[in-house]
Amino acid sequence: MVTYRSILKKAFEEPLTREEALFLFKKINSYDRLMELLKVASKVRDNEVGRKVKLMGFIASITPCTVDPPCRYCFRWSNPKLFTWEDVLSDEELKAAMETVESKGLRRVELGGGTFLGEEGRKTTLRKAEIACKASRKVSVWINNGPSYKPEDVYELKKIGVEGIACNFETTSKSKYRRLRPGLNLKARMEIVEETEKADLGIDNTLMIGLGDWHTVKKPYREWVDFLFYFAKFSNLRIMEIHPFRPIRNSPVQKMPSGSEFETVKAIAIARLIYRSIDISGAQSILGLLAGANLIMHVYPITKSFRAWGKHPMYSSRVERVFGNIVVVDNFYEVTRNAREMGFEIEF
Numbered sequence: 454m455v456t457y458r459s460i461l462k463k464a465f466e467e468p469l470t471r472e473e474a475l476f477l478f479k480k481i482n483s484y485d486r487l488m489e490l491l492k493v494a495s496k497v498r499d500n501e502v503g504r505k506v507k508l509m510g511f512i513a514s515i516t517p518c519t520v521d522p523p524c525r526y527c528f529r530w531s532n533p534k535l536f537t538w539e540d541v542l543s544d545e546e547l548k549a550a551m552e553t554v555e556s557k558g559l560r561r562v563e564l565g566g567g568t569f570l571g572e573e574g575r576k577t578t579l580r581k582a583e584i585a586c587k588a589s590r591k592v593s594v595w596i597n598n599g600p601s602y603k604p605e606d607v608y609e610l611k612k613i614g615v616e617g618i619a620c621n622f623e624t625t626s627k628s629k630y631r632r633l634r635p636g637l638n639l640k641a642r643m644e645i646v647e648e649t650e651k652a653d654l655g656i657d658n659t660l661m662i663g664l665g666d667w668h669t670v671k672k673p674y675r676e677w678v679d680f681l682f683y684f685a686k687f688s689n690l691r692i693m694e695i696h697p698f699r700p701i702r703n704s705p706v707q708k709m710p711s712g713s714e715f716e717t718v719k720a721i722a723i724a725r726l727i728y729r730s731i732d733i734s735g736a737q738s739i740l741g742l743l744a745g746a747n748l749i750m751h752v753y754p755i756t757k758s759f760r761a762w763g764k765h766p767m768y769s770s771r772v773e774r775v776f777g778n779i780v781v782v783d784n785f786y787e788v789t790r791n792a793r794e795m796g797f798e799i800e801f
């Protein structure tokens with residue numbers, strides 16, 4: 454008879470099937486069972502990628518967002534300056550930001566931005582990607598700006614020297630997508646990911662736990678499994694980010710509850726048992742590390758100074774000016790502390 458224990462035992466050696474992943478989502482429903490899941494997931498991480506944590510830098514924004522109406526859970530609701538031209542780094546600022554990332558020793562960085570629709574969005578993305586890639590040959594560049602470009606542009610991005618693309622879905626439920634991201638089209642994002650695979654560029658995507666499930670106690674396990682297995686057909690899947698929904702201040706969903714921490718940890722662990730050797734984010738927290746995460750995103754974030762990170766009270770004493778109105782937040786100590794204290798090697 455198949456039990457969660459028999460699946461976990463098999464998962465030491467072999468990736469989970471879709472049915473097994475669904476079974477685990479349903480059956481890991483207590484403290485004791487969670488501990489059993491975490492033990493297997495962290496062991497698989499240790500065996501497959503080692504007891505190492507990778508770091509990803511962050512620079513934003515490279516493009517404004519022109520999506521109208523804005524996605525219902527977007528940060529744009531909390532601060533109207535976000536993802537406007539005021540938030541976008543000039544070419545000189547981007548170059549200086551890349552040099553700073555390199556000087557901090559980081560070897561990979563994500564360039565974030567909004568979805569800048571139309572021809573201008575395409576041109577801006579390609580120009581910014583080129584500036585970033587030329588500014589540092591040591592730092593690999595990942596692009597995460599909606600898709601402010603067409604599927605065929607991924608080949609141009611590759612030529613420029615980009616390492617990978619994050620064209621985040623957050624959910625693969627078409628109805629949720631329409632409800633929560635009414636100005637966007639899930640199919641267009643899927644086409645970008647498919648073309649990214651063909652271009653042999655790295656794929657990064659994000660699953661948001663608890664998005665749109667506010668009025669039901671029933672967990673959308675099948676939807677999460679569908680999300681995780683949607684990417685099984687891509688050999689270039691390199692990064693999976695999993696985090697809970699967070700209600701953004703002033704947004705239409707600000708009164709909705711945050712996503713479940715328990716389900717997020719389960720999803721990270723189950724993702725590790727499916728995708729054995731990819732990078733999985735969440736390694737800044739002890740729970741993430743226990744669940745098999747090995748990647749910390751947003752290390753040394755570089756943005757315009759008005760951005761939330763620049764004003765975060767915890768890091769305010771370590772906000773350094775980079776160039777013009779651009780700042781870097783030295784969050785290295787905090788975000789790597791758990792991993793270092795637990796004996797992980799930090800891989801820049």
Ligand code: SF4
Binds near residue numbers: 526
């Ligand atoms: S595409 Fe991104 S930046 Fe633009 S509204 Fe949606 S979540 Fe916000």
